[in-house]
Amino acid sequence: MHGGMICAILDVTMGCAAYVFSQAYFTPTIQMSVNFVKEITSDEVLLVEGILDHAGSRMAQARAIARLQCTNEVAATGNGSYAMNHKK
Secondary structure (H helix, E strand, O other), rough: OOHHHHHHHHHHHHHHHHHHOOOHHHHHOEEEEEEEOOOOOOOOOOEEEEEEEOOOOOEEEEEEEEEEEOOOEEEEEEEEEEOOOOOO
């Protein structure tokens, strides 16, 4: 799997966690970092878990872990900061 696709999957997972567990209207990405641990081939299924570490009034911190379904090995990890934009 291309690294850009892995980044997108991790970003969406963390952004959704920030959105679901907050009162924000939308949660754009402020910054994100990704660690590529293992290659992902086209025949493998990827399971991604999102963890929200902090949801403040202005910013959220989240992590994500992508694992290969067949072996449960970690393929990539990420962490990011998300803005908490509220309706006015």
